[in-house]
Amino acid sequence: MSESGSIENPPGDFTALRLFILQRFAKRGTTSIDDRASLVKSGLVDSFGIVEIVSYIESEYHVRIADADVAPEHFENLNAIRALLARSPKY
Amino acid sequence: MDVLTIDYAALVGAAACAWWALRRTRYSGVALLAGGLGFFTSPLWYPWIHKQDIPLVAAPPPLPAAQIWAPLAFFVITLGIVEIGRFTKKAALPVALLALLLIFVKTASAPWCDAANASTAARAAIGFGISYFVLRAIAAVIEASRGLLDGASALDVAGFIAFPPILSLGPIERASAFFREARKPFEFIQTIGGAAAGLCRIGEGMFKFIIVGEIARKYAEPFASNSIAFENLAPGALLTGIFSYSIYLYVNFSGATDMAIGASRLFGIKVCENFDIPYARPNLTEFWRAWHASLSTWLRDYLFFPIGKRMPRSLAPFAAPLVVMGICGLWHGVTQPFLAWGILHGAGLAAHQAWLKLRRASAALDTISGSIPGRTVMTVFTVFYVTFTWIFFAAPDLQTAFVHVKLLMLDAANAPKLLGIAAAAAALWSFIPGLRDRLRSTAASERVTLLSQMALHWRYNVDLICILVVAARFLLTKTAPEGGFVYNSF
Known part of the structure; x- marks a missing residue:
């Protein structure tokens, strides 16, 4: 699976995170994730997964996710995560 | 009071x-x-x-x-x-x-x-x-x-x-x-229907708490009172006691919760659900989503997330559940057995994360785990593991818990038939997804609230029978239920 070819949406700053979620949480054989596809409610990402995504975002994007923002609704789909990333302060 | x-x-x-x-x-x-x-x-x-x-x-x-x-x-x-x-x-x-x-x-x-x-x-x-x-x-x-x-x-x-x-x-x-x-906003029809649904839920809770609880408590008593010892161990006594205790805890707590949720409906307020058929779950992570869910959600939001995000990424899936479930154990009581019980659950959650990693790495393992027989085996294993941990939950000290663990090994060897029956019952239970889903959908708070619909809904008719059985029990025995609410001592 090539990094950009496997993604439906155009590559950008968000590509690495999209790939991380795809490789780490998607069901076997899945090659793409829609921005609005459910992650938490569908069961793909659980509480452990949320912590893992937060750690990944903080280390890769050099942002600080506030404790108040670590809530399932902010990880429900890629759009929600993108919004969280955009509003979190850089360090 | x-x-x-x-x-x-x-x-x-x-x-x-x-x-x-x-x-x-x-x-x-x-x-x-x-x-x-x-x-x-x-x-x-x-x-x-x-x-x-x-x-x-x-x-x-x-x-x-x-x-x-x-x-x-x-x-x-x-x-x-x-x-x-x-x-x-x-x-x-x-x-x-x-x-x-x-x-x-x-x-x-x-x-x-x-x-x-x-x-x-x-x-x-x-x-x-x-x-x-x-x-x-x-x-x-x-x-x-x-x-x-x-x-x-x-x-x-x-x-x-x-x-x-x-x-x-x-x-x-x-x-x-x-x-x-x-x-x-206040809506008369919905409010009346909601209150009636609340009364039905109270009846359901009373049936679980009093009728099923009294039966399960009777069989659980020798184990729960720690009166089983090596010298008077009848074959199957401990196995029966532990599994009955497992059922007793569930009907006692979920029955009391049903009554609380039902009583809340009398105020026109739907509070969150606390149980969702926890003993039909294929792993410990799902078990905790279905057992005392309001506590596990609280622990997730206010302990697991803040602790987990401050740990190194590779360490968090294994260390964070141990810490959080250890605290969960101590919330029940500051004793070694409760701490051990919490750590056993934390270790189980961490082991499930390791298992998920293995599943992702192996296509064959993933296929087997996702199949109905695979899920059935995992559900039986989860029921047995949770039941095993109740030994520590019920014990007054670690010494008693370890004696019971030793006795359990002896009892399982002495009464393999009973162990087989327990496994078969758990397998059958997890093998009927239709029944499980039907119970789950109607166990949720979103039920019909119009009185005309309620009269025809099978679940409310079952609730009515529950209320009649509870009323008959009081009229015939004229005694208060024994045991009380177990979780009121934590």
């Missing part, structure tokens, strides 16, 4: 009437707060009321002063700390104070604590549900600091914490969700 008595039902009923009378005013919180204060002051007025013999309710013995005043004092302190948090909109100090209050109560009530007065006071407070209302208070302070309770007054928040149906037995409702329910 025990929460599962006619007296408490009368108190909740009076609070519900006052709530409906004041609901559209800014003083609606008074009704809930008065109900809560009525409960906390009950050691003062309860003996006076029970000067006369009342059927099914035994007259309480005289109480020491610490037992009379401590629950009320702890409740008022909790309300005061919450108000500080609400006023300052800063969570750190009030949360620390509330946590200290809970730690004090838990350590003072531990069997090893030799401070007699503190111990009496702490145990009285635990009997009045401090473990639950302090967790609700902590969540309320955090929500207030995040601006989620901006429209609520001090009286509203105090009324929420004192909300009588869930005051001392959960579920651990969040303030923001509670106010959303409390402020929704």
Whole structure:
């Protein structure tokens, strides 16, 4: 699976995170994730997964996710995560 | 006052009437707060009321002063700390104070604590549900600091914490969700239907708590009372005891929760669900989503997420559940067996994460695990593991727990047939997804609320039979149920 070819949406700053979620949480054989596809409610990402995504975002994007923002609704789909990333302060 | 008595039902009923009378005013919180204060002051007025013999309710013995005043004092302190948090909109100090209050109560009530007065006071407070209302208070302070309770007054928040149906037995409702329910527009048909559904839910809970609970308790008693020893171990006695205890805990707690959820509907308020068929789950992660869900969600939001995100990414999936479930164990009581029980669950959750990694790495393992036989085997394993951990939950000390573990090995060898029956029953249960899903869908809070629909809904007819069976039991035996609410001692 090539990094950009496997993604439906155009590559950008968000590509690495999209790939991380795809490789780490998607069901076997899945090659793409829609921005609005459910992650938490569908069961793909659980509480452990949320912590893992937060750690990944903080280390890769050099942002600080506030404790108040670590809530399932902010990880429900890629759009929600993108919004969280955009509003979190850089360090 | 025990929460599962006619007296408490009368108190909740009076609070519900006052709530409906004041609901559209800014003083609606008074009704809930008065109900809560009525409960906390009950050691003062309860003996006076029970000067006369009342059927099914035994007259309480005289109480020491610490037992009379401590629950009320702890409740008022909790309300005061919450108000500080609400006023300052800063969570750190009030949360620390509330946590200290809970730690004090838990350590003072531990069997090893030799401070007699503190111990009496702490145990009285635990009997009045401090473990639950302090967790609700902590969540309320955090929500207030995040601006989620901006429209609520001090009286509203105090009324929420004192909300009588869930005051001392959960579920651990969040303030923001509670106010959303409390402020929704009044609709007569929905409200009447909701109240009728609530009464049915209370009947269902009573059936679980009293009828099933009494049967399960009878078989669980030799194990729960720790009277089984090497010298008097009849083949199968311990296995029967442990599995019965497992069922007993479930029907006792979920039955009491059903009653609390049903009573909340009498106020027109739907509180969160606490159980969702937990013994039909293929792994421990799903088990904790279905067992005492309001506590596990609380632990997830306010402990697991903050602790996990501060740990190295590779360490968090394994260390964070151990820490959080260890704390969960200590929440039940500051003893070694409860800590061991929590760590066993934390280790189980960590092991499940490792298992998921293996599944992702192996296509064959993933296919087998996802198949119906694979899920059935995993469900049986999960039921057995959870049941095994109850040994530590029930034991007064680690020594007794280890003796029971040894006895369990011996008993499993002596009574393989019984072990096989238990495994087959668990497998059959998890193998009927249709029945399980049907029960789950109707166990949820979203049921029909129109009376005309309810009369035709099978679940409400089952509830009606439950109520009749409970009524027949009281009429025939004329005795109060034995055992009480197990979780009121944590």
